[in-house]
Amino acid sequence: MSLQSKQTFAVLNQMVADGVIENYAVAGAIGAMFYVEPFSTEDLDVFVLMPEDQAVLEIPGLDYLKSRGYTEWRKEGIVIEGWPVQFMPIANPLEREAYLNAQEKDVEGTNVRVVLPEHLVAIMLKVGRLKDLARVEMFLTQKEVDIDALEDILQRHGLMDRWNQFRSGLAND
């Protein structure tokens, strides 16, 4: 099977190997698809750690990517092997925890660092758009999260209200 996304992951891994980024963690819709059934998405979101002393927020490795011919932009992402990749600097303690605890997964021999399902769900609850909440439901109905681990995360990051609100919506279905 020839997967464009596998080539995209290989470029990300090469960026880590070349020291352009410390590491990365795939999140968003593509991250979710490592656990739940596939759905439509147009881009690939990756968390990256930015240096603390960086005054101006800039995409890490932009020059590196440009020098390798990746110059096309689509939907706020730089296109790498067919996928617009959004490099998302870690913006809060929840995302930092998600980044630090991401796990290596194997896609046909290519390693991919992916955010854990419980962190993905916590982030989706925090963001709270309709599409995020629909995806939370996918994780729950497809039994892809450990509820105790999820609630531990939600409690530590002040998201229990969101969770209870979501659950009360489910109870009304």
Next chain:
Amino acid sequence: MTKPNHKSFSRPDGMYKAPKRAVAEKLAVAERLRDLQRALAPVRAANRAKRAAGKVEIRFKTK
């Protein structure tokens, strides 16, 4: 109304069980969906333009 027991969502067989389908297979589906979405983008844009211009008449049958 009795609330459902959401603990029942917990996986009984350990923390991180193997996905039902191979990730590569799911990513291939995502790529096909993405390509279809791109192919349909002009059609959707044309539909939106028609609706915005009031060129689409919506009439519901009630009988």
